[in-house]
Amino acid sequence: MSQKVVIKDEMVGENVGFDRIRRITGYLVGTTERFNNAKRAEEKDRVKHGI
Amino acid sequence: MIEKIQKRNGDIVPFDSMKIMNAISRANKAVEGEKMSPTDLLFLTEKVTERLDEKELNSVEHIQDLVEEILIRFGYARTAKAYILYRADHTKIRKSEFDLMEIYKKLTYSDAKDEDIKRENANIDADTAMGTMLKYGSEGSKYFIDNYVLPKDIAAAHMNGDIHIHDMDFYMLTETCCQIDLIRLFKDGFSTGHGYLREPNSIRSYAALACIAIQANQNEMHGGQSIPNFDYAMAMGVAKTYRKEYYKYLKTYLQLKLDMEEEEAIEVINDLKCNLSTPVAMGNKEIMARELRGYGAGKVWGEDLQKAHSYASDAAYKSTDRQTYQAMEALIHNLNTMNSRAGAQVPFSSINYGTDISPEGHMAIRNLLLATEAGLGAGETPIFPVQIFKVKEGVNFNKEDPNYDLFKLAIKTSAQRLFPNFSFIDAPFNIEYYKPGDYNTEVAYMGCRTRVLGNVHDPSKAVTCGRGNLSFTSINLPRLGIEAKGDVDRFFHLLDERIDLVIRQLLHRFKIQCTKRVRNYPFLMGQGIWIDSEDLDIDDSVAEVLKHGTLSVGFIGLAETLKALIGCHHGESREAQNLGLKIIGHMRQRMDEESQKTGLNFTLLATPAEGLSGRFVAIDKKIYGEIPGVTDREYYTNSFHIPVYYPIKAFKKISLEAPYHALTNAGHISYVELDGDTCKNLEAFETIIRYMKEQGIGYGSINHPVDRDPVCGYTGVIGDVCPRCGRREGETVSVEKLRLLRKKFPNVPNY
Numbered sequence: 001m002s003q004k005v006v007i008k009d010e011m012v013g014e015n016v017g018f019d020r021i022r023r024i025t026g027y028l029v030g031t032t033e034r035f036n037n038a039k040r041a042e043e044k045d046r047v048k049h050g051i
Numbered sequence: 052m053i054e055k056i057q058k059r060n061g062d063i064v065p066f067d068s069m070k071i072m073n074a075i076s077r078a079n080k081a082v083e084g085e086k087m088s089p090t091d092l093l094f095l096t097e098k099v100t101e102r103l104d105e106k107e108l109n110s111v112e113h114i115q116d117l118v119e120e121i122l123i124r125f126g127y128a129r130t131a132k133a134y135i136l137y138r139a140d141h142t143k144i145r146k147s148e149f150d151l152m153e154i155y156k157k158l159t160y161s162d163a164k165d166e167d168i169k170r171e172n173a174n175i176d177a178d179t180a181m182g183t184m185l186k187y188g189s190e191g192s193k194y195f196i197d198n199y200v201l202p203k204d205i206a207a208a209h210m211n212g213d214i215h216i217h218d219m220d221f222y223m224l225t226e227t228c229c230q231i232d233l234i235r236l237f238k239d240g241f242s243t244g245h246g247y248l249r250e251p252n253s254i255r256s257y258a259a260l261a262c263i264a265i266q267a268n269q270n271e272m273h274g275g276q277s278i279p280n281f282d283y284a285m286a287m288g289v290a291k292t293y294r295k296e297y298y299k300y301l302k303t304y305l306q307l308k309l310d311m312e313e314e315e316a317i318e319v320i321n322d323l324k325c326n327l328s329t330p331v332a333m334g335n336k337e338i339m340a341r342e343l344r345g346y347g348a349g350k351v352w353g354e355d356l357q358k359a360h361s362y363a364s365d366a367a368y369k370s371t372d373r374q375t376y377q378a379m380e381a382l383i384h385n386l387n388t389m390n391s392r393a394g395a396q397v398p399f400s401s402i403n404y405g406t407d408i409s410p411e412g413h414m415a416i417r418n419l420l421l422a423t424e425a426g427l428g429a430g431e432t433p434i435f436p437v438q439i440f441k442v443k444e445g446v447n448f449n450k451e452d453p454n455y456d457l458f459k460l461a462i463k464t465s466a467q468r469l470f471p472n473f474s475f476i477d478a479p480f481n482i483e484y485y486k487p488g489d490y491n492t493e494v495a496y497m498g499c500r501t502r503v504l505g506n507v508h509d510p511s512k513a514v515t516c517g518r519g520n521l522s523f524t525s526i527n528l529p530r531l532g533i534e535a536k537g538d539v540d541r542f543f544h545l546l547d548e549r550i551d552l553v554i555r556q557l558l559h560r561f562k563i564q565c566t567k568r569v570r571n572y573p574f575l576m577g578q579g580i581w582i583d584s585e586d587l588d589i590d591d592s593v594a595e596v597l598k599h600g601t602l603s604v605g606f607i608g609l610a611e612t613l614k615a616l617i618g619c620h621h622g623e624s625r626e627a628q629n630l631g632l633k634i635i636g637h638m639r640q641r642m643d644e645e646s647q648k649t650g651l652n653f654t655l656l657a658t659p660a661e662g663l664s665g666r667f668v669a670i671d672k673k674i675y676g677e678i679p680g681v682t683d684r685e686y687y688t689n690s691f692h693i694p695v696y697y698p699i700k701a702f703k704k705i706s707l708e709a710p711y712h713a714l715t716n717a718g719h720i721s722y723v724e725l726d727g728d729t730c731k732n733l734e735a736f737e738t739i740i741r742y743m744k745e746q747g748i749g750y751g752s753i754n755h756p757v758d759r760d761p762v763c764g765y766t767g768v769i770g771d772v773c774p775r776c777g778r779r780e781g782e783t784v785s786v787e788k789l790r791l792l793r794k795k796f797p798n799v800p801n802y
Contacts, residue, residue: 003761005761005762005800005802007786007802008783010785010786010787011783011784011785011786012762012783012784012785012786012789012802013762013778013781013782013783013784014781014782014783015781016761016762016780016781017780017781018758018759018760018761018769018773018780019431019758019759019760019761020756020757020758020769021432021434021469021757021758021759022754022756022757023469023722023752023754024661025499025500025659025660025661025689026437026472026497026498026499026500026659026720026752027399027434027437027498027499028432028434028435028437028469028470029434030431030432030434033164034163034170034176035170036167036170036661036662036664036665037167037170037665037685038664038665038666038668038685038686039661039664039665039686041665041684041685041686042664042684042685042686042695045684045695045696046695046696046724046754047695047696047697047698047724048724048725048726048729049699049700049701049704049723049724049725050700050701051700051701051702051725051729051735051738051739
């Protein structure tokens with residue numbers, strides 16, 4: 001979900017976070033904010049696989 | 052000594068330990084072989100009371116949890132089970148009176164960020180009016196099903212976490228998902244149930260109607276929707292646009308270059324339409340040119356006609372290409388913004404493609420990938436549709452294959468946007484159904500991972516289109532691993548009992564599904580999307596045609612199961628891998644046997660657990676405590692995956708997970724997690740995809756972090772600080788700085 005970005009005193013970005021897109025259950029999700037607690041924990045635990 | 056406790060309805064009442072003793076005694080009397088003496092009863096009651104917190108107000112729920120725990124700890128497993136059943140039975144009645152209202156309160160007064168129940172599915176916005184309305188309906192429905200529909204032991208098994216009946220709120224209503232054959236649907240037009248649409252005539256309307264079909268069907272089913280033949284279908288729209296553009300440019304040329312009047316130009320075109328044997332098509336430029344040699348139409352002859360043809364072909368190609376890009380761009384935008392299910396979500400959509408080698412199909416997919424790479428309006432990564440690139444040797448896998456360039460482009464796109472995922476037609480369990488050139492025999496996946504192909508009900512229809520899953524229920528495998536206490540034979544015994552229960556439940560649900568008529572599904576059945584439904588009338592039963600669908604038993608937490616049974620998971624030892632394959636192989640064998648027995652498609656699913664990932668382990672932690680490697684995290688590992696926290700090389704992970712793909716015929720997916728830098732190396736990316744194919748993976752994808760700063764538009768990996776504008780989350784940057792950045796990076800948003 002897009003966040004609202006507004007200009008205030010010639011500055012932009014107050015309280016605007018980064019979007020972090022992740023895949024769960026085969027689907028992508030636009031932001032980890034809507035993950036349930038278990039999936040948040042799982043996403044945090046994921047380690048990268050070397051090749 | 053405890054004096055007061057709190058009942059479920061919130062009342063505070065005096066504590067009476069006799070009630071605990073009576074409950075234990077009642078449960079004990081209901082089982083054989085564990086007879087307790089009065090001293091035993093007193094001892095157990097005391098153990099429970101000791102554990103109560105004197106400083107806090109204890110709830111009835113908490114006391115009952117302790118009773119279960121103490122019974123198990125002191126070896127009264129059967130009594131514990133009877134107690135749990137008794138408790139489930141009682142909870143049921145109480146829940147409908149009280150807990151449902153508690154849930155309604157949460158739904159009404161809390162935000163999704165504070166309540167897990169409002170975040171069960173990350174792609175549904177439960178903060179909106181319609182999202183909340185959907186949850187009211189869903190939660191109310193679940194209670195109704197629990198209390199009035201399910202056989203008691205099945206309801207108890209679901210509630211206590213032995214099994215999980217997915218989409219239980221839809222138990223009385225519909226099926227999971229369907230693979231929509233757009234080509235059949237579009238032929239002669241169709242009705243959405245709210246209006247009639249005629250057969251589309253351009254790539255733009257093909258793409259627009261594809262979205263409408265997905266949306267209409269999603270509103271009649273509880274799962275996602277998929278198009279198995281997206282390239283083949285879009286190719287027809289591309290061909291129609293090309294033909295129109297060809298004649299348009301031909302006419303322009305005749306009028307402008309050869310000074311013809313409009314009527315004369317039309318005359319020439321009609322002559323060609325009637326008399327040329329080669330149809331106007333993208334791939335026919337040369338053949339047509341040959342046929343036109345020496346041909347005269349109206350007032351144009353020979354070389355002039357050839358030149359006109361050449362100009363019209365090239366201009367039509369360019370214009371069609373541009374329109375196709377716009378159509379694919381619009382499709383992605385639509386599928387990310389259009390509403391379904393009363394506005395609570397966008398439709399869960401998937402599209403499969405990659406095997407159509409016609410120039411039109413190729414053009415559609417090239418533009419789809421380019422539009423995906425470009426992203427949404429402000430460069431955001433599109434969440435929908437799930438895109439699945441079908442990898443096939445001889446079609447797109449090797450350098451000499453006609454669609455190899457699309458495979459390369461798919462890899463490039465996926466490395467940037469996470470989609471497409473990759474499916475593998477050459478995997479042994481997919482290739483056995485494959486007939487070259489027949490998209491209906493090519494495997495297609497639902498976004499979440501579901502697949503259909505084999506068909507016990509009618510082996511002559513072992514196809515993809517018009518079929519899908521009817522319902523699925525998952526088994527809590529780790530619990531069986533814990534209960535077996537290291538005894539593998541006992542584990543298989545328990546597993547068989549659980550499978551029996553789930554089969555009984557799936558058939559119970561199937562019987563309800565079979566009572567429906569075509570009028571319950573005006574689009575799915577009324578428009579002939581579901582296989583064989585085109586021959587049915589509005590009041591006909593759907594029972595017979597539903598038999599083409601699948602009834603699936605799922606599972607999660609193979610890794611934790613193996614940990615519980617033998618102390619290590621399948622990433623850690625060969626022995627564990629062998630046992631893992633034996634367990635999943637046994638489950639598959641049971642499905643095949645049941646299929647033979649019933650003539651129904653029982654299949655085994657590597658469950659895409661989202662809500663479930665935390666549910667089973669939360670209950671098991673309560674019952675068995677924290678067991679290292681088993682119940683000590685907030686989630687059970689997805690299906691047969693190697694645990695996400697376990698360090699392992701990508702190739703090893705693929706080779707260990709691949710054999711499970713062959714066993715899970717209802718669906719599966721394997722992931723590899725790459726860091727941002729490796730991902731930029733497209734050769735490495737391709738090597739992994741090729742290895743998946745060689746190892747017999749059915750469906751796989753590569754995960755990598757895709758972050759975006761909405762302020763400066765940077766997309767890539769962002770740690771704490773945005774590499775482009777240098778801000779941290781929540782911090783500001785100046786408009787001036789962004790203006791300077793925009794000179795270097797045109798995609799910086801303009802404020």
